[in-house]
Amino acid sequence: MTEPAAPKTADTTRRASLGALIVGILAIAVGYLAALLPGETPAWAPWLLALGIPVAIGAIMILGAARGRMGIGPLKYPFAFVVAVLAIGFCAALALPATESPLSKLWLGLPARAAIVIYGVGLLPIIVLPVAYALTFKTQTLTADDVERVRELAREYRARSEQREAGSDP
Amino acid sequence: MTSPAVVVVGVAYFAVIIGISVWAARRTRTASDFFVAGKGIGLIALTVASVSVSVSGFAFIGGPGFIYAVGLGAMYIVLPAAVTNVMGAWVLAKRMRLLGEARNLITVPDAIGARYRSPAAQGLAAVAMLVGIIGYMATNALAMGVVINSIFGVGLGWGIWIGMGVTLAYSASGGILAGVYNDVFQGTLMAIASVLVFLFVLDFGGGLGEISRTILAHDTIFLGPWGKLTPLAALSFFFVFSMGSLGQPQAVHKYYMLRDPLQLKWYPLLKTLGLVLVLLLYFSVGVGVKAFVLSGRLPPLASPDQATPSLLLNATPIVLAALVFSGVAAATMSAANSFINIGAAIVSHDLPVAFGRRVKNELRWGRAVTILIAVAAAITAQRSGAMVAFLGIFGWGLFASTLVPALAVGLNWQGATREGAIASIVTGLVITLALETAAYVKAFTFPAGVTASAVAMVSSFLVFFVVSWLTRRDAQSAIDPDVRLVMEL
Numbered sequence: 001m002t003e004p005a006a007p008k009t010a011d012t013t014r015r016a017s018l019g020a021l022i023v024g025i026l027a028i029a030v031g032y033l034a035a036l037l038p039g040e041t042p043a044w045a046p047w048l049l050a051l052g053i054p055v056a057i058g059a060i061m062i063l064g065a066a067r068g069r070m071g072i073g074p075l076k077y078p079f080a081f082v083v084a085v086l087a088i089g090f091c092a093a094l095a096l097p098a099t100e101s102p103l104s105k106l107w108l109g110l111p112a113r114a115a116i117v118i119y120g121v122g123l124l125p126i127i128v129l130p131v132a133y134a135l136t137f138k139t140q141t142l143t144a145d146d147v148e149r150v151r152e153l154a155r156e157y158r159a160r161s162e163q164r165e166a167g168s169d170p
Numbered sequence: 171m172t173s174p175a176v177v178v179v180g181v182a183y184f185a186v187i188i189g190i191s192v193w194a195a196r197r198t199r200t201a202s203d204f205f206v207a208g209k210g211i212g213l214i215a216l217t218v219a220s221v222s223v224s225v226s227g228f229a230f231i232g233g234p235g236f237i238y239a240v241g242l243g244a245m246y247i248v249l250p251a252a253v254t255n256v257m258g259a260w261v262l263a264k265r266m267r268l269l270g271e272a273r274n275l276i277t278v279p280d281a282i283g284a285r286y287r288s289p290a291a292q293g294l295a296a297v298a299m300l301v302g303i304i305g306y307m308a309t310n311a312l313a314m315g316v317v318i319n320s321i322f323g324v325g326l327g328w329g330i331w332i333g334m335g336v337t338l339a340y341s342a343s344g345g346i347l348a349g350v351y352n353d354v355f356q357g358t359l360m361a362i363a364s365v366l367v368f369l370f371v372l373d374f375g376g377g378l379g380e381i382s383r384t385i386l387a388h389d390t391i392f393l394g395p396w397g398k399l400t401p402l403a404a405l406s407f408f409f410v411f412s413m414g415s416l417g418q419p420q421a422v423h424k425y426y427m428l429r430d431p432l433q434l435k436w437y438p439l440l441k442t443l444g445l446v447l448v449l450l451l452y453f454s455v456g457v458g459v460k461a462f463v464l465s466g467r468l469p470p471l472a473s474p475d476q477a478t479p480s481l482l483l484n485a486t487p488i489v490l491a492a493l494v495f496s497g498v499a500a501a502t503m504s505a506a507n508s509f510i511n512i513g514a515a516i517v518s519h520d521l522p523v524a525f526g527r528r529v530k531n532e533l534r535w536g537r538a539v540t541i542l543i544a545v546a547a548a549i550t551a552q553r554s555g556a557m558v559a560f561l562g563i564f565g566w567g568l569f570a571s572t573l574v575p576a577l578a579v580g581l582n583w584q585g586a587t588r589e590g591a592i593a594s595i596v597t598g599l600v601i602t603l604a605l606e607t608a609a610y611v612k613a614f615t616f617p618a619g620v621t622a623s624a625v626a627m628v629s630s631f632l633v634f635f636v637v638s639w640l641t642r643r644d645a646q647s648a649i650d651p652d653v654r655l656v657m658e659l
Contacts, residue, residue: 018583022635028409029628035402035617036625046401046619053409057253060413063582064261067659082253090405093395100390102383109378111386113395114242122245125252126446130439133256137435142264146659147271147431153652154272 013071017062024056050090058083065140073140078132082125089121179492180321183359183499184336187352191340194348211350213433213440216424219350219504221444222357223420227313227502229452230360230494235474237456241389241397246404248452250412251445256438261416263425263434265581268656270426277512278419278577279520284653285580286588293524294595296516298572299419301599303513305565307547310506315551317499320479321492330548337503338544341510342537349507350427356500361447363490363497368450370486371458374467384461392460402619410623414570416578420508451494455481506547514539564606567623571598574627575634584657587645590638598630 031048035041058079065072065079072079093113100111107115133141211219229248236244269275273284279299283292314333315326324332340348375381385392396404415421428434459477462468468484471477478498482491518535522528529535575598576591605622608614616622638645649657 014583018585021579025628025631025635028624029632031402032406032620032625032628035620041400041402041617041619046405049402049405049409053405053412056409057257057412060416060578060582061253061257061260063579064257064265066582086253094401098390098394100386100393102387104386106379106382109382111382111393114393117242117249117395118245122249122252125256126442129253129256130442133259133438134435141260142268142431142434142659144432147268150268150272150652150655150659153655157272157650157652 013066014063017059017066020055020059021063024052024054024059027052028056046094047091050094051087053090054083054086057086067140070140073136075132075136075140078128081128085120085124089116092116173488173492175488176321176492176495179489179496180318180499183496186355187336187340187503190351190355191343191348194340194351195343197347211427212429213436215350215354216428217437217440217444218357219353220421220424220441221448222353222360222500222504223424223508224418224445225360225448225501226310226505227317227498229449230364230498230501231313231316231475231478233452234455234459234477237397237453238460238471238477239474240399241392241460242395242457243397243399243404243407244456245397245453246399246407247411248449250408250415251442251449254412254415255441255445257412258416258421259434259438261578261582262422263437264431264659265656266422266425267428267431267434268659269581269653271431272652272656275426277515277520278422278573279516280523281581282573282576282591283520283523284650286576286586286591287648287650288588288591289524289526291576291588291591291595292520294592294599295573295576296520296524298568298595298599300513300516301603302565302568302572303509303516303543304547304550305568306509307506307513307543308550309565310502310509311547311551313502314499314506317495317502321495321499327552330551333499333503334506334544334548337506337510338541341507341544342540346427346508346511349504349511352507353504356497356504357444357448359493359500360497361444363494364448364451366490367481367486367494368454370490371454371481374485375458375461378457381458381461384465385457388464389460400619404619406619406621406624410567410570410621410627413574414566414623414627417570417573418566419512419569419573420505422573422577423508423512451478506544510540510543510547513543517543564602564622567606567621567626568599568602570623571602571626571630573598575631579631579634581657584649584654585638585642585645586634587638587641588648589641590634590636593637594630594634597633598626601626601629 027048031045031052034045062072062079065075093116096113098113100113104111108119110118233244233247236247266281269281269284273280275281275284279292279295282295283289311330311334314337315330318324318329318333319326340352372378375384382393391398428437455478459468459471459481462481462485463470468480471480478494482494514536517539518529518532572595575594576586580586580591602622605614605625609616609622
């Protein structure tokens with residue numbers, strides 16, 4: 001069987017995304033640890049989650065999307081956008097003062113901080129990510145040639161397995 | 171609630187389910203047909219079915235009630251839907267579909283076994299999933315009982331057995347093929363019911379702005395970005411329900427079933443749009459009923475879970491109420507069918523493989539185990555009382571903490587080792603069971619915002635990375651060439 005060589009760019013991208021994933025998970029872990037310690041939860045603990053979650057989500061998506069010599073190619077823009085939207089949305093909700101009142105200005109029917117979360121975090125990624133996935137599918141995700149390569153290796157694997165089983169029969 | 175209109179809609183709903191099941195049973199001839207629909211499901215059917223199993227009765231009853239109780243903080247459970255489907259597509263869909271192509275895989279533990287060349291990792295993943303499935307199944311059986319009792323007024327006990335009996339009939343006869351096409355019908359019903367209720371609430375309340383003004387006049391915290399939760403608690407929900415989605419077998423398992431891998435192109439977009447439609451009810455009923463109760467247009471609720479029933483019984487036209495109740499039945503039955511099928515595959519396929527033996531007729535065993543799981547779930551739901559809620563809570567977290575690192579990261583990182591995978595699955599299983607049990611018996615109370623699921627998932631990730639690093643020497647050579655190609659693409 002021929003073994004595919006691992007291209008360098010993709011390796012660098014995967015290594016960087018793996019590093020970012022570990023950093024994101026560590027930030028979340030420290031946030032929880034701070035909350036589990038005796039006394040009040042420190043004010044900085046939610047900030048670690050607000051930053052760690054977007055980093056971890058962005059990192060695992062990049063880890064999954066990296067392929068071939070291109071790494072993630074043009075996908076870096078939608079990924080950067082979504083990580084920024086999540087981080088800004090969470091941090092804005094944490095940082096902005098609570099000014100909700102019956103006289104609050106409403107944004108599409110919701111007070112400002114709620115609108116940032118519901119429409120920003122909850123809706124903006126929907127407009128960007130699935131469309132980016134579809135538009136880059138052929139270059140970044142899968143082609144008919146890819147499927148055929150897998151099928152060919154699978155045929156070899158099955159032939160070897162059958163040979164092994166036939167050889168072990170009495 | 172036994173209005174003739176509700177009964178007629180309920181009977182029509184069950185008639186369609188039975189019709190689809192008879193059709194599917196005639197087409198189920200092999201174990202592959204039974205567990206992965208012969209890998210022959212088209213894009214639209216798979217998308218609608220996947221939306222259907224991703225949304226349990228919680229989205230129709232418990233979720234709106236949760237918003238009613240804690241405000242917008244409850245939205246952090248569903249906000250991750252904006253990223254989870256496309257994240258799953260990039261991280262898992264292509265690789266699992268191609269692994270299925272290469273190895274004829276039919277279960278999620280199969281993928282773990284192939285990736286790490288390890289029956290032990292496959293067996294452990296299967297055990298963890300089986301523990302989680304027990305919880306999910308009992309919860310869904312109870313939910314079915316509640317809904318069927320609401321429609322036909324037959325009592326909770328009979329409701330559980332009728333609901334489970336119908337689900338069992340189509341699960342055992344038509345396997346996942348019946349499940350998927352019933353899911354298509356059920357998912358469509360759920361989306362229609364959700365959109366109609368959303369439009370009704372906006373109309374009844376004079377628009378979202380008016381609804382917000384009513385709430386802000388009485389309870390400003392409700393419409394704050396965290397509602398009545400702490401920021402840590404809300405963000406914790408987002409973490410567990412986003413990253414944890416990569417370990418939910420009922421959704422991940424569906425990737426095997428797509429007829430043509432190239433059709434994955436539109437899968438995340440269609441599924442995300444479908445989920446948004448189905449979740450409109452979650453948001454609109456939770457926020458709308460709060461405003462209607464505060465303004466005196468609806469009576470005060472006996473409990474938050476009454477938010478949806480109260481709106482349906484006191485405000486909506488009876489036909490819409492009937493449609494929503496059928497939608498709730500659809501949500502619980504489709505989730506139950508999916509878990510029954512996955513559980514049957516674990517017992518008849520994964521566990522024998524882990525012990526180095528394969529059963530001779532997986533289809534026959536699959537059908538037999540399906541019956542056992544359904545009966546066990548119905549009995550558990552009837553007898554366990556409050557324990558059912560406890561089982562349901564840790565099911566989701568258990569899948570997340572045991573499967574996400576080994577499966578989602580492992581299929582994308584060649585440095586991951588079988589020792590790392592095994593250690594992380596064991597860590598997730600032990601920590602989830604220990605912490606949830608300690609919290610349930612009140613031996614330990616978590617600070618606000620920290621959950622057993624989140625702690626277990628973070629621990630499982632860290633153990634996975636550390637053990638893989640410590641045992642990295644043979645990581646690359648322990649991957650079969652066809653699996654490596656799938657990971658490289």
